[in-house]
Amino acid sequence: MNLDFTEEQKMLRTMARDFLSTECPKSLVRQLEESDLGYSPEIWKKMAGLGWQGIMLPEDYGGTGMTFFDLVLVIEEMGHNILPGPFFSTVICAATILEAGTEEQKREFLPKVSAGEMILTLALTEPSASWQPQHISVRAAASGENYVINGTKLFVPDAHVANYLLVVTRTKKSAKPEEGITIFLVDAGSPGIQCEPQLTMGLDNKSEVVFENVAVPRKNILGKLNQGWTIVQSTLMKAAAAKVAEMSGGCQASLEMTADYVKEREAYGHPIGGFQAIQHYLADMWGYTDRTKSIAWEVNWKVSAGMATALDVAIAKAWANEAYKWVTERAVQCHGAIGTTRDHDIGLYYRRAKVAELDYGDTDYQKEIVAGELGF
């Protein structure tokens, strides 16, 4: 066991923090939240220059050849600083293609991802608002050399700027819901796709995507026909674990910002950080944040090493869901009225904490997994 970061990892973390705080100040975060594009193509290009989109992709595919854990360290810093945009969606989908794609698919997609020339996203959830296979109802039917997709996906992150969508479809009715599911790599510009933004609390660019007779070549099946669910599960585990790291970074930033504020803000002739009630809030926030960091690093190390179980990920995500919400809620309270405004940074974290809980499974969903895995 060695719980220290390597020198390389320390450098990566420092570089990521410096880069993000310089390139993406909170004024830009707010501006991007209000923009139609929702991300900065300039920052996107610069990140590609640093090798971030391809950080865990092999050098053969234009990547940097580092690990999933290294990627997650960058994502943690993105949670700390806040970086609006399709980075998370793209790298998780790239990891899925790396894991399940054919050699031809990897050669087609991954070098473009590494170069910052391709944005990817996972189109999974539907009006049923579920992460479970029995609620996948978007259909794909064989038609000559193509499959034809019909149906509606909801809450699809970054679909409005994605070049390709990883669309989870039902290709066969089966007694077991996880059988008969197939993932397609779908060109977002295909005729029959309509994408309509769904304005969210996180202002994080989710969309409703409607497929109407969208033809996709058979060669764009990712993985095996009718056996896509195991790939979805693996993707969800990676995404949930990486999201925990992003949330951990957000907890840390909220704690730091609040500790700074209560040392400066005065009431009744004292800094409010001198009042015991406030000190106890901060002490609890420190504890929640510290446990979130620990569990984030551990679960992502396990994912990276191929050792994570569904239980590991569900426990980590359930923990981080509640911790991040609680830390940011107390952070706003410590800031008082200024914390409830659009102009103050802490609200950016409070809103994201809620949306991050929902992404890749809220606490109710994770607890069901925990209960199931524990044999209840």
Place this chain on the structure above:
Amino acid sequence: MDFEPIPGLAEARKKYDDFFREEMKKAPPGWEGGPEDLATHEGHAFQRYVARELGKRGWVCLAWPKKYGGLEKSHFEQLAFNEARAYWKAPGVDQFGAGMIGPTLLAVGSEEQKERFLPPIARGEIWWAQLWSEPNAGSDLAAAQTFAQREGDDYIVNGQKCWTSGAHHADWGFAVVRTSREQTRSRALSYLLIDLRSQGITINPLATMSSHRTQEAYFNEIFLDNVRVPVVNRVGEENDGWRMIRATMNFERSGLSAYGAMRRELLELIEFCRETKWQGEPLLNKPLVRDRLAQLAIDIEAGMASARHVLWGQYKLFLGEESPRDQATRSSSLKYYRSELSQRFAYTGCQIFGLYSQLKRESRWAPLYGKFEKEYQSCLGNNIASGTTEIQKNIIAWEGLGLPRI
């Protein structure tokens, strides 16, 4: 003890229910009656319309003396009206005018001030804003720095106020200002009524966390630059403003009808859960959902029971039979119970709505017009406004329980 409703009150309640049932059909779509609804141009126009209708009937200030525009109804009938209005989420009663400055003037205003300001409040004609908080004086109001310099028959006021709800639609403000450089903190404060159309006043919106793009803000910041205010607009004596402030605060902390509104909102949420199937079965069939809704019902009823005692205490206080200290303790306790309950309500709604809870009302997929998406953010202000939860707990510990201050 006798918990039987007072005779005649049910009939009065029905009269008010009938009125609001009809009038609320004219509300803008998705109306929840919260500050964000009232902040918009459309919302404020509706507010003024309902106020005029209420004013015609003498219902804005039912319990006030007839000479100031009231009907001299009992406190209990006033409560029946408040509950009906809260249940229907109806606007039309200015919480700052009829709710705060009006009762303050009734208690401590000069006869001239009462005659001048109370009748238009009772007619629902003028709207008020509370100019108390400043960037460096929130819960610690005695730290207010806005200064009013006496110059003949006027004060010349300079300073900055913030978190002023609805000031962009208001006609008048009641302000806490400093009037002495010799005295410190609360001993140097005075209470002024300021015409918000006066020269030297600039009102800027303060956008809240949930706002985006062009949405209208309900908070404002107000800059006062050499604003001339006649001395006759001072309430109470110079440098004796703290006593007036305490009087207004007691009016601010009652807020009894909020529980009636929560009951209604819970019924709406239950109805939604009965009708909505997202994963094959109605939400209301899920044990987790049932548990959460039941817990809200329990918490609301507990608050309501306690609120009835606050009402009773206020009534006794009015008769001079209960000490203000006991009343203040219970009001403080219930103030933060209510704000935390409204927070739990918003959080519970979001938890039940799952992925859908993040959608803003502009999305056609947003359940209940994005109500909980908005309230998940706006609920935070309730724990801070009108004295933070921490301040309320201090009041209970120090004044209610007599615990030592270290």
